[in-house]
Amino acid sequence: GAVVSQHPSWVICKSGTSVKIECRSLDFQATTMFWYRQFPKQSLMLMATSNEGSKATYEQGVEKDKFLINHASLTLSTLTVTSAHPEDSSFYICSASGGQVTGELFFGEGSRLTVL
Amino acid sequence: QKEVEQNSGPLSVPEGAIASLNCTYSDRGSQSFFWYRQYSGKSPELIMFIYSNGDKEDGRFTAQLNKASQYVSLLIRDSQPSDSATYLCAVNPAGNQFYFGTGTSLTVIP
Numbered sequence: 001g002a003v004v005s006q007h008p009s010w011v012i013c014k015s016g017t018s019v020k021i022e023c024r025s026l027d028f029q030a031t032t033m034f035w036y037r038q039f040p041k042q043s044l045m046l047m048a049t050s051n052e053g054s055k056a057t058y059e060q061g062v063e064k065d066k067f068l069i070n071h072a073s074l075t076l077s078t079l080t081v082t083s084a085h086p087e088d089s090s091f092y093i094c095s096a097s098g099g100q101v102t103g104e105l106f107f108g109e110g111s112r113l114t115v116l
Numbered sequence: 117q118k119e120v121e122q123n124s125g126p127l128s129v130p131e132g133a134i135a136s137l138n139c140t141y142s143d144r145g146s147q148s149f150f151w152y153r154q155y156s157g158k159s160p161e162l163i164m165f166i167y168s169n170g171d172k173e174d175g176r177f178t179a180q181l182n183k184a185s186q187y188v189s190l191l192i193r194d195s196q197p198s199d200s201a202t203y204l205c206a207v208n209p210a211g212n213q214f215y216f217g218t219g220t221s222l223t224v225i226p
Contacts, residue, residue: 104150104165108159110158
């Protein structure tokens with residue numbers, strides 16, 4: 001199946017700093033990528049939908065100025081958590097559509113962010 | 117009403133039994149349906165997808181779709197302890213929209 005790679009897997013940062021997470025589709029062109037956040041023992045929460053070459057569409061309640069999403073190419077989307085605070089500590093997961101099976105989503109490995 | 121609803125569980129079954137996971141959805145026009153498995157601390161992985169009414173079998177897994185009743189289910193036969201995970205139902209109504217249920221936690225007891 002298609003492969004989506006996410007980096008870094010783990011990141012620890014100080015409060016007030018910014019963190020960038022990369023999501024790459026390795027063997028297919030991902031026209032659309034999705035960013036999710038998941039708190040412990042909770043379900044996936046869609047943060048935003050990112051289409052290559054255009055602005056991301058954010059879900060209600062997600063601050064677009066805090067969670068900057070860039071989808072500059074068909075294989076790379078980035079999520080930058082700006083001025084991170086401890087409450088931003090979470091598991092961030094990207095997914096991409098565009099594989100062989102219509103409608104199938106491929107997930108990255110996830111990035112666990114801890115803000116001290 | 118949520119777009120996709122699942123019983124959060126936890127669902128416990130003994131090893132070797134059949135685990136039955138259910139999901140209902142609200143958008144009658146939905147076309148694609150997916151079951152993902154998520155182990156704790158890991159990202160979801162695709163188990164099954166189904167587009168047409170009826171059953172679709174893949175090894176120990178069977179997906180069942182009933183569009184008239186707007187439900188999709190996943191049966192796991194001969195459940196193994198390694199099947200213990202959270203199972204997410206996902207619905208793709210159209211284009212690049214995807215709606216996930218909250219997931220059902222399954223525990224297979226040895």
